Amino acid sequence: xxxxxxxxxxxxxxxxxxxxxxxxxxxxxxxxxxxxxxxxxxxxxxxxxxxxxxxxxxxxxxxxxxxxxxxxxxxxxxxxxxxxxxxxxxxxxxxxxxxxxxxxxxxxxxxxxxxxxxxxxxxxxxxxxxxxxxxxxxxxxxxxxxxxxxxxxxxxxxxxxxxxxxxxxxxxxxxxxxxxxxxxxxxxxxxxxxxxxxxxxxxxxxxxxxxxxxxxxxxxxxxxxxxxxxxxxxxxxxxxxxxxxxxxxxxxxxxxxxxxxxxxxx
Amino acid sequence: xxxxxxxxxxxxxxxxxxxxxxxxxxxxxxxxxxxxxxxxxxxxxxxxxxxxxxxxxxxxxxxxxxxxxxxxxxxxxxxxxxxxxxxxxxxxxxxxxxxxxxxxxxxxxxxxxxxxxxxxxxxxxxxxxxxxxxxxxxxxxxxxxxxxxxxxxxxxxxxxxxxxxxxxxxxxxxxxxxxxxxxxxxxxxxxxxxxxxxxxxxxxxxxxxxxxxxxxxxxxxxxxxxxxxxxxxxxxxxxxxxxxxxxxxxxxxxxxxxxxxxxxxxxxxxxxxxxxxxxxxx
Amino acid sequence: xxxxxxxxxxxxxxxxxxxxxxxxxxxxxxxxxxxxxxxxxxxxxxxxxxxxxxxxxxxxxxxxxxxxxxxxxxxxxxxxxxxxxxxxxxxxxxxxxxxxxxxxxxxxxxxxxxxxxxxxxxxxxxxxxxxxxxxxxxxxxxxxxxxxxxxxxxxxxxxxxxxxxxxxxxxxxxxxxxxxxxxxxxxxxxxxxxxxxxxxxxxxxxxxxxxxxxxxxxxxxxxxxxxxxxxxxxxxxxxxxxxxxxxxxxxxxxxxxxxxxxxxxxxxxxxxxxxxxxxxxxxxxxxxxxxxxxxxxxxxxxxxxxxxxxxxxxxxxxxxxxxxxxxxxxxxxxxxxxx
Numbered sequence: 108x109x110x111x112x113x114x115x116x117x118x119x120x121x122x123x124x125x126x127x128x129x130x131x132x133x134x135x136x137x138x139x140x141x142x143x144x145x146x147x148x149x150x151x152x153x154x155x156x157x158x159x160x161x162x163x164x165x166x167x168x169x170x171x172x173x174x175x176x177x178x179x180x181x182x183x184x185x186x187x188x189x190x191x192x193x194x195x196x197x198x199x200x201x202x203x204x205x206x207x208x209x210x211x212x213x214x215x216x217x218x219x220x221x222x223x224x225x226x227x228x229x230x231x232x233x234x235x236x237x238x239x240x241x242x243x244x245x246x247x248x249x250x251x252x253x254x255x256x257x258x259x260x261x262x263x264x265x266x267x268x269x270x271x272x273x274x275x276x277x278x279x280x281x282x283x284x285x286x287x288x289x290x291x292x293x294x295x296x297x298x299x300x301x302x303x304x305x306x307x308x309x310x311x312x313x314x315x316x317x318x319x320x321x322x323x324x325x326x327x328x329x330x331x332x333x334x335x336x337x338x339x340x341x342x343x344x345x346x347x348x349x350x351x352x353x354x355x356x357x358x359x360x361x362x363x364x365x366x367x368x369x370x371x372x373x
Numbered sequence: 374x375x376x377x378x379x380x381x382x383x384x385x386x387x388x389x390x391x392x393x394x395x396x397x398x399x400x401x402x403x404x405x406x407x408x409x410x411x412x413x414x415x416x417x418x419x420x421x422x423x424x425x426x427x428x429x430x431x432x433x434x435x436x437x438x439x440x441x442x443x444x445x446x447x448x449x450x451x452x453x454x455x456x457x458x459x460x461x462x463x464x465x466x467x468x469x470x471x472x473x474x475x476x477x478x479x480x481x482x483x484x485x486x487x488x489x490x491x492x493x494x495x496x497x498x499x500x501x502x503x504x505x506x507x508x509x510x511x512x513x514x515x516x517x518x519x520x521x522x523x524x525x526x527x528x529x530x531x532x533x534x535x536x537x538x539x540x541x542x543x544x545x546x547x548x549x550x551x552x553x554x555x556x557x558x559x560x561x562x563x564x565x566x567x568x569x570x571x572x573x574x575x576x577x578x579x580x581x582x583x584x585x586x587x588x589x590x591x592x593x594x595x596x597x598x599x600x601x602x603x604x605x606x607x608x609x610x611x612x613x614x615x616x617x618x619x620x621x622x623x624x625x626x627x628x629x630x631x632x633x634x635x636x637x638x639x640x641x642x643x644x645x646x647x648x649x650x651x652x653x654x655x
Numbered sequence: 656x657x658x659x660x661x662x663x664x665x666x667x668x669x670x671x672x673x674x675x676x677x678x679x680x681x682x683x684x685x686x687x688x689x690x691x692x693x694x695x696x697x698x699x700x701x702x703x704x705x706x707x708x709x710x711x712x713x714x715x716x717x718x719x720x721x722x723x724x725x726x727x728x729x730x731x732x733x734x735x736x737x738x739x740x741x742x743x744x745x746x747x748x749x750x751x752x753x754x755x756x757x758x759x760x761x762x763x764x765x766x767x768x769x770x771x772x773x774x775x776x777x778x779x780x781x782x783x784x785x786x787x788x789x790x791x792x793x794x795x796x797x798x799x800x801x802x803x804x805x806x807x808x809x810x811x812x813x814x815x816x817x818x819x820x821x822x823x824x825x826x827x828x829x830x831x832x833x834x835x836x837x838x839x840x841x842x843x844x845x846x847x848x849x850x851x852x853x854x855x856x857x858x859x860x861x862x863x864x865x866x867x868x869x870x871x872x873x874x875x876x877x878x879x880x881x882x883x884x885x886x887x888x889x890x891x892x893x894x895x896x897x898x899x900x901x902x903x904x905x906x907x908x909x910x911x912x913x914x915x916x917x918x919x920x921x922x923x924x925x926x927x928x929x930x931x932x933x934x935x936x937x938x939x940x941x942x943x944x945x946x947x948x949x950x951x952x953x954x955x956x957x958x959x960x961x962x963x964x965x966x967x968x969x970x971x972x973x974x975x976x977x978x979x980x981x982x983x984x985x986x987x988x989x990x991x992x993x994x
Contacts, residue, residue: 181890189884189885192882195745195879196745196935207889209878212874575691584690584719587714588694588710588711603771604770613851621708
């Protein structure tokens with residue numbers, strides 16, 4: 108599924124969050140959505156998922172609007188993993204991951220073998236199969252994130268939109284999770300993840316969209332987006348760069364006195 | 374205190390009670406009589422007529438509760454509070470023993486000319502109360518006439534057939550029944566019925582579940598009905614579908630509660646209707 | 656938690672439903688057999704089936720059975736609605752009694768009943784209950800829309816409860832009959848005493864409609880476990896769900912309260928007992944909580960008739976005796992979780 112935005116604007120509480128954003132999410136690429144706090148990353152992700160109405164402009168899915176596509180078709184086409192996804196009841200991992208199959212089930216249809224197989228694949232992919240019998244509330248932060256990721260993967264949607272999927276993970280699982288998302292893209296999915304870790308974003312993503320000042324400050328391969336100028340303008344930071352095994356990397360090194368980063372907003 | 378509710382409660386509480394009240398010495402014919410009780414309203418309107426009454430209770434005008442509503446329409450009404458009564462400058466105040474207690478307490482302290490009516494539990498007590506009140510208002514002859522009429526109508530009831538008398542239960546709002554030793558009990562007896570309230574499976578005291586009344590197996594079910602009364606759960610019980618269904622199996626009589634709520638000549642009509650129900654086939 | 660795991664794996668969902676249904680029907684039969692006056696149930700049953708007009712058949716058909724069936728229906732409605740509201744608000748304290756839906760329904764029914772409207776048109780009584788329930792549910796929805804947590808929900812519930820309770824008292828005080836003020840206990844505590852077939856038939860259709868609406872939200876409630884955005888992204892129309900649940904709760908609780916008064920805590924206890932057996936899945940919980948609510952209500956109604964008090968205890972007294980300790984434990988647990 109191909110998601111396109113046309114001159115998209117979004118507001119929250121009367122304040123403009125995004126202005127005139129036009130971009131396309133293609134299948135088969137792992138896109139990182141980066142930017143300082145309050146830049147509108149989550150807002151953009153929700154618009155891409157069809158969860159919110161833009162203040163102006165429009166979002167299309169394979170050329171059709173959300174209404175034309177239909178709720179269920181959209182749910183089968185896009186898996187959405189919210190930020191620090193809440194789990195309100197003490198569900199068992201397996202039952203929770205099975206929720207990802209809801210878009211595929213009819214109003215009265217039971218769980219099919221295909222559903223079970225998809226859940227198994229998702230559990231295996233997210234390295235959560237051994238957690239299947241655990242109650243989600245008793246899991247560690249990292250285990251929980253993997254289970255929630257497995258839930259999103261279980262939909263087996265052509266597009267996966269994930270809001271800060273690695274925020275709660277230890278470094279080992281961060282690397283595993285980024286590799287997993289990249290592999291999903293290699294298999295043909297369109298993957299968009301909101302990321303804060305520029306090092307990981309630079310290493311794993313095919314494309315980065317840097318949001319700042321209400322729009323996409325830069326959009327392209329990591330090397331073209333993560334320039335010193337862009338990072339100074341967006342984050343107000345300077346970075347250290349290096350190379351390991353032929354791959355470039357960068358590390359946020361210190362905050363610059365000016366321009367001040369935008370104040371944090373919830 | 375809410376006079377409206379007290380006033381209505383009067384009508385209900387008067388069913389039960391103790392021995393007759395002590396009577397004060399009769400004065401000269403009082404001309405500005407105030408009644409604080411529905412049962413007093415009924416007797417006074419019959420004994421002295423509307424002209425000498427300064428006020429009766431608001432209930433007296435309600436045809437659902439009162440047998441003298443037409444007469445009461447010509448008399449001002451009160452709601453049982455002392456502040457309504459005193460400006461009327463009454464020369465006799467008639468109250469019920471169990472009702473408007475706050476007003477009665479105040480009037481007693483002010484040494485107002487007060488007469489309290491008890492709740493008679495027998496026909497003899499009713500006759501005594503009528504005579505006593507008649508003396509107090511200076512109309513002993515009219516009192517005697519009322520009593521004579523009442524007693525002659527009761528004596529004229531058709532005699533019961535030989536053999537066991539049909540059993541009866543009187544069902545009241547909230548599942549209460551009329552037990553033995555009450556005026557209703559005596560009226561049942563005089564009408565040739567046998568009150569079986571005391572022999573119900575759960576006895577005759579307190580609110581009874583409907584099944585205790587139905588399974589009691591009385592020959593005649595008398596519902597103390599006020600079908601046009603304001604809606605209440607207590608009254609809704611009397612319209613229960615189980616009782617409707619029971620009408621197909623048991624003689625059922627719906628008797629307006631105004632006919633025997635108060636001790637007065639109207640109880641003769643209640644007894645006549647009971648006697649008619651005794652004879653009727655289900 | 657571990658015990659729950661073994662339960663869930665040992666008792667499959669269809670077996671749970673069948674077992675609880677069997678228990679509810681058995682309690683229905685016990686309820687019909689238990690009364691104040693001992694009588695030959697078998698003889699009454701055969702008389703009734705053969706159409707012989709005996710007093711026993713009459714008591715069975717017009718008193719015992721309607722009471723038992725109303726207990727079943729009302730209990731199911733309260734348990735189901737409790738589970739649905741908890742799933743919807745994602746809060747285990749959301750229950751028709753605690754959040755004021757029941758007392759608002761009682762207010763609606765009281766106004767209709769004592770004004771004489773229901774005497775003119777019997778359907779007005781459940782409609783009054785529904786109007787009250789829907790008002791409270793919409794108020795609750797407004798609070799929930801502002802992101803109300805447990806504390807806000809409970810405080811909002813107290814506010815709706817006390818407002819509806821005092822307006823009920825006011826309506827009863829203004830009612831022109833001497834019994835009304837005494838009847839407030841019925842409306843606030845609930846009772847199945849001397850309920851009849853007319854009430855049964857009156858509330859059955861709206862209750863069934865309410866159940867269908869609540870049960871139709873099962874999948875969406877499952878999805879809501881993950882929060883509103885995730886549920887939306889899984890293809891569920893949350894506005895539609897809200898409308899269905901509010902309407903379903905109003906139909907089921909409104910009509911239940913309009914004939915039995917507000918029986919408390921069933922909607923709290925039933926889902927709480929069943930949650931481990933449902934694997935905490937809100938969708939599965941619906942039917943189980945409904946059946947458990949029916950069992951609880953029937954058991955409580957049997958208990959009030961076995962106790963030596965007369966007139967019998969109000970049903971809500973017994974359910975509160977069971978439910979209040981649950982509430983205390985739940986609040987303690989929620990405070991731990993929120994801390």
